[in-house]
Amino acid sequence: MTRGSLLPVLLALALGGCTSANAPAPPETNATADVAAVNALREAFVNAYNAGDAGALGNLYTADGVSQSNNQPTLTGRDAIIASQKAMFEQVSVKLDLQPEETRTEGTTGYDRGHYTVEVTPKVGGSATTTEGRYLVLLVKEADGAWKVSRDMDNIAGAPPAAPASTAP
């Protein structure tokens, strides 16, 4: 075999290693490690809430996080979120439970969607109130690999539509 006949082979081998360069692979969806990290983030979120730890809760948001809880003002940035939660935890104890229904990551973004139950008890005394609702949380994987909450919103589910009234006599 002459050197001349090797050239096409070497070029083919060199190019063969980068066949995906022209069509970059889409980011990985629901990578096991990412979903595990999001599950751990959700658990840490619940734990921080139930411990009344505003600082720990704030650190689970991106620095530019935006929190938009139902019937609450929009909180923009981690500092605003911490200040608001701190003020709340001075007034009440909270027992939060999150029931995820859907978790999806794609590359360095994702979301978590589900139901929540929260029991709020005033610290000055008085009876607890329990609220159930739905949440939608946007997630970002930061440069150091940590998943954080970047945006969140929640609301209350309405009852399913009533069955049509019978028209039978």
Add this chain to the structure above:
Amino acid sequence: MTRGSLLPVLLALALGGCTSANAPAPPETNATADVAAVNALREAFVNAYNAGDAGALGNLYTADGVSQSNNQPTLTGRDAIIASQKAMFEQVSVKLDLQPEETRTEGTTGYDRGHYTVEVTPKVGGSATTTEGRYLVLLVKEADGAWKVSRDMDNIAGAPPAAPASTAP
């Protein structure tokens, strides 16, 4: 120059074309065409709402879309969304306005976040009611390049915290 001295050059050229193969480029963020398509989707959404066109509205969602409007049941799938909107449009006329505050696309996913104002007028007569709130919409770019709503949620903003009461005498 001999053929032998050309070989390294050719190999370098061949490999140089795929330097990004080992570290795939992250998906493009806020590509001009994607943001324009999302803006057009938002406009089409408002137009379908204001025309009372449940079918047109449903077609702006992914087939597996999930809509979770405040105080409404969770609607899962385009068909459920269309049926619910059709029932609503038989009862009321709607005048919707969306004021986006943040639009972000990254590859084939994204979100749109902002405020809404909606005026609802009963078709049987009666006065209109106007509601203002916030929305968070998840977006997906489908295989044919069309952007669709995959998940949505809205709620009502609370007033900012009141200034502390003055303790001056």
